[in-house]
Amino acid sequence: MKSENEAQLKNGNCTQITQPGDLESGQTNSVPNSLFCRRNFLCLKRILNVAFKVIFILSLVSLFCGCIWYMMGFIFLVQLILVALVAYLFAGGGYKFLYVVYKTIWRDVFALSKYLAFLWSVRSYSAANSSVADIFRKNVKKNPNKVLLILEDKEWTATQIEEYSNKVANVFKNAGLRKGDAVALMLDNRPEFVCIWLGLSKIGVITALINYNLRQTSLAHCVKVSKCLAFIFESSLLQVVREIKDNIDESVQLYCWNSVDEKIPSNESWFIPLSPILSEVTSAPPTGEKCGFHDKLVYIYTSGTTGLPKAAVVTNSRYLFLAGAIRYQLGFKTEDRFYTPLPLYHTAGGAMTIGQAILYGSCVVIRKKFSASAYFSDIVKYNCTVSQYIGEMCRYILSTPAKPEDKSHKLKVIFGNGLRPQIWKSFVERFNIPRVGEFYGATEGNANIVNTDNTVGAIGFISQILPSVYPISVIKVNPATGEPVRNNKGLCIRCAAGEQGVFIGKIIPSNPARAFLGYVDQKDTDKKVVTDVFEKGDSAFLSGDIVVCDELGYLYFKDRTGDTFRWKGENVSTSEVEAIVSNVAEYRDCVVYGVEIPGNEGRAGMAAILDKNHALDLNSLAEGLSKYLPSYAKPVFIRALSHVEMTGTYKMKKGELQQEGFNPEIITDPLYYMTSKGVYEKLTPEIYQEILAEKIRF
Numbered sequence: 001m002k003s004e005n006e007a008q009l010k011n012g013n014c015t016q017i018t019q020p021g022d023l024e025s026g027q028t029n030s031v032p033n034s035l036f037c038r039r040n041f042l043c044l045k046r047i048l049n050v051a052f053k054v055i056f057i058l059s060l061v062s063l064f065c066g067c068i069w070y071m072m073g074f075i076f077l078v079q080l081i082l083v084a085l086v087a088y089l090f091a092g093g094g095y096k097f098l099y100v101v102y103k104t105i106w107r108d109v110f111a112l113s114k115y116l117a118f119l120w121s122v123r124s125y126s127a128a129n130s131s132v133a134d135i136f137r138k139n140v141k142k143n144p145n146k147v148l149l150i151l152e153d154k155e156w157t158a159t160q161i162e163e164y165s166n167k168v169a170n171v172f173k174n175a176g177l178r179k180g181d182a183v184a185l186m187l188d189n190r191p192e193f194v195c196i197w198l199g200l201s202k203i204g205v206i207t208a209l210i211n212y213n214l215r216q217t218s219l220a221h222c223v224k225v226s227k228c229l230a231f232i233f234e235s236s237l238l239q240v241v242r243e244i245k246d247n248i249d250e251s252v253q254l255y256c257w258n259s260v261d262e263k264i265p266s267n268e269s270w271f272i273p274l275s276p277i278l279s280e281v282t283s284a285p286p287t288g289e290k291c292g293f294h295d296k297l298v299y300i301y302t303s304g305t306t307g308l309p310k311a312a313v314v315t316n317s318r319y320l321f322l323a324g325a326i327r328y329q330l331g332f333k334t335e336d337r338f339y340t341p342l343p344l345y346h347t348a349g350g351a352m353t354i355g356q357a358i359l360y361g362s363c364v365v366i367r368k369k370f371s372a373s374a375y376f377s378d379i380v381k382y383n384c385t386v387s388q389y390i391g392e393m394c395r396y397i398l399s400t401p402a403k404p405e406d407k408s409h410k411l412k413v414i415f416g417n418g419l420r421p422q423i424w425k426s427f428v429e430r431f432n433i434p435r436v437g438e439f440y441g442a443t444e445g446n447a448n449i450v451n452t453d454n455t456v457g458a459i460g461f462i463s464q465i466l467p468s469v470y471p472i473s474v475i476k477v478n479p480a481t482g483e484p485v486r487n488n489k490g491l492c493i494r495c496a497a498g499e500q501g502v503f504i505g506k507i508i509p510s511n512p513a514r515a516f517l518g519y520v521d522q523k524d525t526d527k528k529v530v531t532d533v534f535e536k537g538d539s540a541f542l543s544g545d546i547v548v549c550d551e552l553g554y555l556y557f558k559d560r561t562g563d564t565f566r567w568k569g570e571n572v573s574t575s576e577v578e579a580i581v582s583n584v585a586e587y588r589d590c591v592v593y594g595v596e597i598p599g600n601e602g603r604a605g606m607a608a609i610l611d612k613n614h615a616l617d618l619n620s621l622a623e624g625l626s627k628y629l630p631s632y633a634k635p636v637f638i639r640a641l642s643h644v645e646m647t648g649t650y651k652m653k654k655g656e657l658q659q660e661g662f663n664p665e666i667i668t669d670p671l672y673y674m675t676s677k678g679v680y681e682k683l684t685p686e687i688y689q690e691i692l693a694e695k696i697r698f
Contacts (some may be wrong), residue, residue: 060109067116100464104552108463111329111452115470118328119513122320126512131291131316132358133202137162139361148357149191150365150382156191158361163283164192168199170281171274175253177229179204179289182299184228186210186219186237187257189344189368194354196232196257197298201316204291208299208311209345215240220247221308226299226520232257232274235264245270293317294512299520300347300443311520312444314351317512322347322448323355329450330413330437332356332386337363339384341370341393347443348416353388372396376405376431385410391418392589394427399587407432415439415450421457421556422579440503440557444528446516446541447472447505449555458554459547471506471514473540474499474549475533482544482561484530492533497551500558504530504540516541546573565594566602568632577633581607584624585616589644591652592635595661599694607635608657610644611670618672618680626678636698637662638672638680664688674698 068076125135139146140158149156177183183200185207187193197207208226210219212234219240223231229251233241235258245254254271258264264273291297297316301309314322326332338356342349344366356362365382367374375397379387393416415437419427428436440459441448449460449472462472475492476485482502484492495501507529508514516539518525530542546558558564559573566572574592581590589610594603609616618638625634639662645653664671664685671683673691690696 064109064112100552104461104464107453107461108465111461112463112466112469114328114331114452115325118324121328122317122324122512125320126293126317129292129294131201131293131295132297132319133165133198133291135320136198136358137285139359143361146361147363148361149194150363151190151368154191161191161195161198164195164278165199165202166283166285167278167281168196169202169286170284171277172200172205172230173203173286173288174281175230177203177205179291179295180206182206182208182226182228184208184210184223184226184231184233184252185345186212186214186231186233186241188212188234188236189341189349189366190259191366192257192259193344194350194358198358201291201297202286204289204295206296206299209301209350211301211309211343211345212237214309216244218308220244222301222311223248223252226311228252230255234258235262238264238271241271291316298350300345300350302443310444310524312442313517313520314347314443315512315517318517319351319355320359321513322351323353323359325448326352326415326437326439326450327356327360329452330415330435332360332362334361336386336412337365337382337384338386338388339365339367339379339382340388341367341375341378342388342390347441348388348390352415370396372400376403376409379409379411380405383410385412387411387414389414389416389419391416391420394419395423395582395587398423398427398430402430406430413437417441417459420579422583424456440545440547440555442543444516444518444541445505445543446507446514447503447543455554457556459557460555461553462549462555464551464553471508473504473506473534474501474547474555475504477502477546477561482542484542486532490532491535492530494534495549497549500546500548502561503543503545503547503555504533505543506533507539507541563593565605567594567604568602570630570632572605572633577605577607577629577635580625580628581609581621581635584621584628585609588616589652591654591657593654593658595637595658597636597698598692600698604636604698605633606637606639606662608639608641608644608652608654608669610652611640612642614640614670616640622674622679634674636674637683639667640670640672642669662688 124130128134140162144157144159146158147155148158148161172183183205185193185196187196197209200207206226208222208228210222214222223244230253231241231248232255235256238256241254255274256264256271257274259275293316295316296313297319298314299311300314301311336356338353340349340353342353344350344354349366353364357364365378365384367378370393372393375387375393378384409432411433413435414433417439419436419438424436427433435454437450437452438459439448439450447470449470451458451460455461462474463469467473474495476495476499477483478485484502487493505516506514507516516525516529518528528542528544529539531537531539533540544561546561546564547555548558549555557575559575563574564571565574572594574594577592578590581592582588590607592605592607595606597604621638639657660667662671662673662683664683665688672680673683673687675681687696
């Protein structure tokens with residue numbers, strides 16, 4: 001046996017291993033060479049694997065540092081490293097911080113790499129002082145016959161958009177408008193709307209994009225606040241403009257646009273028919289002074305849910321950031337086909353989606369008005385791969401009957417804002433949505449974020465590893481007033497994980513991505529800026545939105561400051577209650593607000609619910625609210641609305657409703673109150689007087 005083993009050892013076929021027990025028995029164990037070699041191989045593999053990871057991480061860190069150094073400067077890189085070190089030490093330098101790094105490193109690296117890639121793409125435009133129109137013209141030269149816009153089966157190529165917009169530029173240049181002037185534009189969703197503001201930008205004229213649903217005081221205000229010299233409106237809105245023409249400056253020149261199948265009165269002289277002039281003017285590019293990278297492009301108005309709309313300033317660079325940042329973060333491609341039924345006078349539809357066509361050469365399918373039943377049918381019909389939403393749309397769509405198109409689409413991602421956590425999973429599962437790109441931001445804001453990894457309910461995230469890369473924070477505020485809470489040094493206080501606060505974005509005027517452009521009205525701008533944030537002299541954009549950040553940095557929207565009210569010693573989020581009320585009431589439109597009751601501290605909840613057909617089941621509503629809401633959050637009063645005024649982004653206006661309160665003597669809609677038995681009963685004038693006299697208490 002010994003000679004055989006020796007022979008095998010000499011031939012390299014066996015390895016002799018001495019075990020502890022063999023010393024006593026005088027025996028040895030023989031292990032085949034293949035097993036020994038396999039063990040050596042696995043050991044070597046583990047070593048190489050660790051070495052590869054170390055080299056990869058070091059390479060990644062080096063590349064990251066190099067990019068930051070090149071893009072932001074050496075000082076910024078040093079500050080970043082110091083902040084990361086302080087964050088690590090502040091976290092105790094222990095396993096908790098390492099756990100956060102482990103859970104979020106790839107999320108952060110992916111988002112940061114996309115952000116740096118976008119910044120890199122913008123550098124050439126900034127250096128060349130390129131405007132949106134300049135970038136579009138380059139795309140036209142590359143793909144002149146590419147279909148960029150589709151409306152009701154009518155296609156617009158890049159060349160057609162370029163020529164139409166050139167005509168617009170030449171008409172208004174001939175009319176005497178110059179760079180820096182403003183023109184109001186009120187058309188419904190159509191390619192010509194895009195062509196007109198694009199054309200005006202070619203001569204440096206700023207276009208005020210006006211909501212075509214506005215009337216009377218609000219409409220006149222929008223024209224006046226932007227100091228418009230001209231007002232372009234479509235023929236279907238002729239009577240609307242006629243009603244306010246005497247309330248705006250008589251120097252404002254009025255232009256009526258009409259399509260080929262629409263006629264306008266020929267016996268009225270208070271406006272100029274625009275379409276005949278456009279048909280006669282040259283389509284050659286305009287000459288003279290043009291718009292630059294940092295020049296104003298358009299004014300986009302806030303929705304005006306609690307007051308008159310405010311005109312937010314959007315420059316060419318800001319427009320590029322709105323469209324480009326979301327494109328890079330969510331991985332949109334030129335070959336993608338987008339679907340949006342959102343109004344084009346708003347940021348989401350008019351910049352984030354239309355920008356994909358104008359700036360990046362993608363095809364965008366637009367719809368004049370949103371239809372819940374036609375949403376997925378349109379997506380299937382036009383082979384769209386990306387679609388846009390706002391939260392209220394998702395609720396309407398979810399309430400429609402099931403049909404084959406629900407899942408037969410080719411969507412890769414839907415993106416938008418306001419998809420409520422209460423219906424998120426139901427919506428995704430029913431319509432087989434692969435990915436949701438929920439984003440957060442304001443038209444006038446300087447800190448937009450996006451959910452890049454499909455985390456349910458999140459509106460985006462703040463990096464917990466390198467928080468200074470994208471300088472946004474959540475600070476403590478008084479929930480009723482929205483005023484920042486300050487420490488003994490007069491500085492703002494950051495919220496801890498799980499603590500509600502207001503989202504802010506640090507203002508860096510020299511950085512287009514971090515600058516705060518504000519509104520046309522400087523007083524409105526000043527209200528949105530908070531100073532002495534984390535050090536004396538710094539400033540930030542105060543969003544007014546209450547959010548909460550978890551330990552991994554994911555942000556979740558809670559409410560608007562001022563909308564939160566206090567009842568029974570608890571803070572109540574109107575946004576959260578609205579979501580529950582809407583679900584329980586079969587996805588009806590609703591708005592929740594606080595109203596004062598004599599003899600009671602704080603404000604009681606009141607829900608105004610749309611009930612056109614008088615079919616609201618109050619018993620079912622009371623049962624559902626008792627099931628899903630704590631007692632202090634349940635609405636004390638219900639108002640059944642026969643009709644409701646909505647904003648262009650499908651938000652109900654609550655200002656007037658809140659002012660009217662629960663007084664049946666001035667409200668014609670049916671009113672109900674919750675009794676001590678937990679059911680809703682009719683609120684009569686007699687009951688109302690008993691509440692005022694504190695005979696009925698809550």
